Amino acid sequence: MMNKKLFLNKNFTSNGKPRAYIELKKIETLWFNTGTLCNLHCNDCYIESSPTNKSLQYINLIEVKKYIKEIKKNNIGTKLIGLTGGEPFMNPYIMDILKYLLKNNFKVLVLSNGMRPIELKFKKLLTLSNLNNLTIRISIDHFKKKYHENIRGYNTWEKVMKNIIWLNNNGFNLNIASKVKFDESEKSIRDGFHKLFKKIKLNIDSYNKNDLIIFPVMNYEKASTEITQDCWKILNKNPESIMCSNSRMIIKRKNEKNTKVYPCTLITKDKEFELGSDLVTANKKVFLNHPFCSQFCVLGNSSCS
Ligand code: SF4
Numbered sequence: 001m002m003n004k005k006l007f008l009n010k011n012f013t014s015n016g017k018p019r020a021y022i023e024l025k026k027i028e029t030l031w032f033n034t035g036t037l038c039n040l041h042c043n044d045c046y047i048e049s050s051p052t053n054k055s056l057q058y059i060n061l062i063e064v065k066k067y068i069k070e071i072k073k074n075n076i077g078t079k080l081i082g083l084t085g086g087e088p089f090m091n092p093y094i095m096d097i098l099k100y101l102l103k104n105n106f107k108v109l110v111l112s113n114g115m116r117p118i119e120l121k122f123k124k125l126l127t128l129s130n131l132n133n134l135t136i137r138i139s140i141d142h143f144k145k146k147y148h149e150n151i152r153g154y155n156t157w158e159k160v161m162k163n164i165i166w167l168n169n170n171g172f173n174l175n176i177a178s179k180v181k182f183d184e185s186e187k188s189i190r191d192g193f194h195k196l197f198k199k200i201k202l203n204i205d206s207y208n209k210n211d212l213i214i215f216p217v218m219n220y221e222k223a224s225t226e227i228t229q230d231c232w233k234i235l236n237k238n239p240e241s242i243m244c245s246n247s248r249m250i251i252k253r254k255n256e257k258n259t260k261v262y263p264c265t266l267i268t269k270d271k272e273f274e275l276g277s278d279l280v281t282a283n284k285k286v287f288l289n290h291p292f293c294s295q296f297c298v299l300g301n302s303s304c305s
């Protein structure tokens with residue numbers, strides 16, 4: 001369990017130091033969480049998605065349009081729209097949303113587990129206009145079936161391989177999201193994926209950090225370090241490199257009528273991070289008062305001491 005004494009005060013860490021915060025530069029990327037329902041139940045899903053988790057409702061086209069209109073009206077300058085879940089292709093409005101965003105000339109990045117829900121939409125995906133503006137990011141947790149299925153479940157490997165090959169052969173822009181297994185170097189992960197991509201004739205460069213994105217594994221059992229304002233210097237890290245300096249995410253909670261703005265894709269439950277319902281007023285400082293802020297965004301393998 002997480003150490004309960006940490007992450008209690010928004011402004012100060014547990015030892016009384018000013019907590020680090022991030023200021024919004026510009027909303028380069030606007031994310032929509034399309035809903036928490038997912039066909040899989042991965043054992044390390046940071047958003048705890050599953051076939052029964054309905055804590056975030058399916059977002060619909062009317063809600064998406066509201067924010068796109070706000071971007072245009074206020075010249076917010078957002079160019080990239082990200083769609084994440086759960087599994088976005090389970091959302092019944094997904095094709096309408098994609099069609100609308102692509103018609104409006106946005107770049108669109110959609111995250112998928114590459115399983116049956118996206119496969120069911122293959123024919124419809126081919127009919128979209130501006131397809132060159134669409135990128136699909138598929139999660140492959142490891143280049144070996146055994147480790148991928150340890151996380152994603154039995155019988156998930158062959159299906160994702162088959163669907164990736166289909167997407168690749170049909171000219172879709174693809175990239176892959178993976179994770180660092182505790183005892184592996186980045187190089188060995190990239191080497192392993194290089195062999196896999198070669199074997200299945202995938203047009204993806206595993207040594208390119210935009211083509212193969214490697215995320216840290218979140219360790220919920222491990223107490224996280226809190227990030228003070230001094231940490232930026234100690235770690236030689238620029239706050240502007242952190243997601244919430246250039247992004248926002250829209251969610252719609254179960255039993256709530258209005259959508260809400262959050263700083264990033266990682267935090268959806270903690271109401272302290274809620275930034276209202278509109279983008280123009282969602283430019284408040286984000287205090288790094290959550291274990292994900294340090295584990296995922298700031299520390300990685302570094303130490304702030
Ligand atoms: S496929 Fe993605 S959203 Fe679904 S449970 Fe796994 S990690 Fe979570």
Ligand code: SF4
Nearest residue numbers: 243244264292293297
């Ligand atoms: S987890 Fe925290 S630091 Fe990372 S992007 Fe989200 S709010 Fe910012």
